[in-house]
Amino acid sequence: MKRTVSWLVSSVLLSGLAMNTAVADSQQKAGQPIEQSMKPYQADYVITRGDSEYGEGYRYLEVSPEDEWQLRTKSDISWFILSDTREARSVFIVDEENSRLEPREFIYMRTGTGSDKSFHGEFKPNEKKVRNVDTGRMLGVNWEDALFDEANVTEQLRVDLASGAETFKYRLVDEKGQEDEYRFEVLTTEELSLPYGEVEAIKVGRIRDNNRRQTFLWFAPELNYVMVKMKQFKEGDEQATMSLKSLSM
Template identity: 90%
Template sequence: MKRTVSWLVSSVLVGSMTMSYANADNHQNAEQPIEQSMKPYQADYLITRGDSEYGEGYRYLEVSPEDEWQLRTKSDISWFILSDTREARSVFIVDEKNSRLEPREFIYMRTGTGSDKSFHGEFIADEKKVRNVDTGRMLEVNWEDALFDEANVTEQLRVDLANGSEVFEYRLVDEKGNEDEYRFEVLARDQQLSLPYGEVKAIKVGRIRDNNRRQTFFWFAPELNYVMVKMQQFKEGDEQATMSLKSLSM
C-alpha cells in the first residue's frame, strides 16, 4: 500500500542535561556566520522503504538580488495505484544580527490519493501577525521573538548545527496553519553513510516528542555545508520511509 512522507515528523527522548541548549532566540556564540551557512543549493533525494523504491524528492534553496530567500521542497511517492505528492514553498529573509531566518510567506500543498490539503500563510513581521491568505483571517499565533514555518525550520536547524549547538527548540506555523513547537537533539557525530550520492560523514539528529510512537532521524553533512543528506521515519518501530541524497549542486 501507499505510504505518505512528511519532511518533519518524529520523536526521541531528551538526553544529557549537560548538553548546550540553543533555541531560535539565542545565537550569540555562533561558530559559523549565518551568511556562510546560507548558500543556495539543490538537493535531490531517493525515497525508499526497505529494498523498495517509493519515489523521489528535492530541496531547492535560492536567493533573489533583493536578498529574499526561497526554499522549495517536494516529495512525490507512488505505490501501485496510490500516490502522494507534497510541496512546500517558504519565502524568508536572513537576520544576520540574530543568526536566524524570518519568514514572509509559507505555502503547502498535498495532492494524490484521498483528500487534497493546502495552506497559504503570510507573515507580517512589523505587526508580529500571521494571516491565512485563503480565508483572510489572522492566525492565533504568539509571535514574540523567533517564529518559523514547517519548511524553513530545517534550514534553521542546519544553521544552528553549524554553530555547534546540541539541543534545539523552535516555534513555528505548521502545514495546517497551527502554532507548534519542534524540538531536536544531536544523537551522534561523524557517522559514515553510504548514500546514492556516495560516502558522506554526517551528524545524526532526532526529533524530540512526548512519546516515541513516531520517530524521525535526520543526518546533516558538515562537509556539504550541513545540507540534509538523509531522513528516516519510523512508526511503532517499523520503518515508514527513508530519504537519501542522490545528487547535490551548490
C-alpha cells in the same frame, strides 16, 4: 512506473524558534556564521522503504538579488495504488544579527489518495501576526520572539547545527496553519554510504512526547551541513528513508 518525490518535512519531504537565533540552547559552541551556512543549493534524494524504492526528492534553496530567500520542496510518491504529492514554498529573509530566518510567506499543497489539503500563510513581522491568505483571517499564534514555518525550520536547524548548538527548540506554523513546537537534539556522528557517496554526518533526532513516531535527520559538515538523510518510523516500523543522490551548490 515513474515516481518522483520531493521531501517536505512537512516535513521534510517532507519538516518559530523559541531559542533566539535558534534559540539554540545552552550548549552553543563556536561555529560558522549564518552568512556562511546560507548558500544556494539543490539537493536531490531517493526515497525508499525497506528494500523498495518508491520516490525521489529535492530541496531547492535560492536567493534573489534583493536578498529574499526561497525554499522549494515537492514530493510525488507512488506505492501500489496509493499516491501522495506534496509541494511547499517558503519565502524568508536572513537576519544575520540574530542568526535566524524570518519567514514572509509559506505555501503548502497536498494531493493524491485521500483528501487534498492546502495552506497559504503570510507572515507580518511588524505586527507579529500571521494571516491565512485563503480566508483573510489572522491565526491565533503566539509570536513573541522567533517564528518559523514547517518548511524553513529544517534550514534553521542546519544553520544552528553549523553554529555549534546541540539542542534545539523552534516555534512554527505547520502545514495546517497551526502553531507547533519542534525540538531536536544531536545524537552522534556516523559514516554514511549514500547514493551520493560516502559522507560523515551528524545525526539529529526529533524529541517527541512519546515514541510512537520517530524522526532522524543527518547533516554533513563537509557539504555545508546540507541534510543528506532523513528516516521516519511509526510504532517501530520504517515509514520512509530519504537519501542524498546529488547535490549542486
